[in-house]
Amino acid sequence: xxxxxxxKQVPGTTNVSIxxxxxxxxxxxxxxxxxxxxxxALEEGVLLCxxxxxxxxxxxxxxxxxxxxxxxxxxxxxxxxxxxxxRALGGSDTxxxxxxxxxxxxxxGDVDLVICGKQAIDGDTAQVGPGIAAHLGWPQAAxxxxxxxxxxxxxxxxxxxxAGNDICIxxxxxxxxxxxxxxxxxxxxxxxxxxxxxxxxxxxSASFIKADTAKTGLDGSPTRVVTTRKPAARDKHTVILNxxxxxxxxxxxxxxxxxxxx
Ligand SMILES: Cc1cc2nc3c(=O)[nH]c(=O)nc-3n(C[C@H](O)[C@H](O)[C@H](O)COP(=O)(O)OP(=O)(O)OC[C@H]3O[C@@H](n4cnc5c(N)ncnc54)[C@H](O)[C@@H]3O)c2cc1C
Numbered sequence: 001x002x003x004x005x006x007x008k009q010v011p012g013t014t015n016v017s018i019x020x021x022x023x024x025x026x027x028x029x030x031x032x033x034x035x036x037x038x039x040x041a042l043e044e045g046v047l048l049c050x051x052x053x054x055x056x057x058x059x060x061x062x063x064x065x066x067x068x069x070x071x072x073x074x075x076x077x078x079x080x081x082x083x084x085x086x087r088a089l090g091g092s093d094t095x096x097x098x099x100x101x102x103x104x105x106x107x108x109g110d111v112d113l114v115i116c117g118k119q120a121i122d123g124d125t126a127q128v129g130p131g132i133a134a135h136l137g138w139p140q141a142a143x144x145x146x147x148x149x150x151x152x153x154x155x156x157x158x159x160x161x162x163a164g165n166d167i168c169i170x171x172x173x174x175x176x177x178x179x180x181x182x183x184x185x186x187x188x189x190x191x192x193x194x195x196x197x198x199x200x201x202x203x204x205s206a207s208f209i210k211a212d213t214a215k216t217g218l219d220g221s222p223t224r225v226v227t228t229r230k231p232a233a234r235d236k237h238t239v240i241l242n243x244x245x246x247x248x249x250x251x252x253x254x255x256x257x258x259x260x261x262x
Contacts, residue, residue, distance in 0.1 A: 001053070008060065018228045042077060075188035075196040094223070096221045140170075146181070155169075
């Protein structure tokens with residue numbers, strides 16, 4: 001099986017600020033980590049290749065320092081990694097990001113399965129996985145919690161949604177986005193971690209993947225971030241009710257009533 005796992009590098013902290021000019025997250029000087037959901041996507045790819053043979057390519061679109069995240073992907077089991085890096089891709093929204101990633105997947109060629117994490121913990125849109133499937137014209141299953149059956153022609157998966165679970169039979173090639181329920185990522189072997197530090201990281205440009213730059217970057221993004229603002233910190237004060245259950249209950253009712261603005 002030829003599997004591509006999409007890996008995003010994200011701020012390793014919630015203490016981030018937004019550039020008032022560009023309205024974009026200030027990433028300089030902020031610790032970066034692999035998007036937590038993508039570790040589960042990577043593990044699922046490695047498990048499938050252990051079962052069916054084949055290779056896992058970890059693909060990331062981002063600034064040069066996303067190489068660190070790709071070295072981690074090598075340590076966790078990826079056979080190959082590719083960094084998609086080009087100024088023409090900077091500031092891409094989810095439509096432009098999924099377009100560029102789909103062009104890179106076409107360039108890799110003969111891919112059977114693309115696995116993404118459910119969502120990225122910074123943009124939080126969960127749109128890139130389904131976006132890649134749309135650009136490639138492939139079937140997709142999002143929020144996959146269990147891979148029930150797999151062979152070269154297709155997969156049977158369980159996916160979660162608000163109203164419960166679905167069992168989906170999906171023909172390959174396809175795109176999945178996965179939840180943390182799907183597996184338990186392994187700890188990287190020391191030998192792999194040491195080797196990942198020396199590995200050559202291929203860097204692909206927009207022209208190398210034949211991406212139409214009118215569809216990438218800020219200019220190619222239909223989404224415009226118009227304003228960004230930090231939500232006002234809520235005035236949180238905690239009340240500890242120590243009395244008897246009945247006493248505390250009536251105390252709680254009094255407090256709640258006092259807060260309801262009629
Ligand atoms: C605070 C904030 C709000 C934003 N709001 C929007 C918005 O409303 N609309 C919009 O279009 N854009 C938005 N963006 C931009 C958006 O974050 C980027 O387009 C981003 O590249 C992809 O979207 P996401 O982070 O929501 O990823 P998601 O769609 O949540 O990511 C899902 C999965 O896709 C894969 N993936 C995502 N990005 C990459 C990547 N760069 N390389 C490899 N794999 C990847 C990973 O497997 C990831 O688990 C926002 C960015 C920020 C920081």
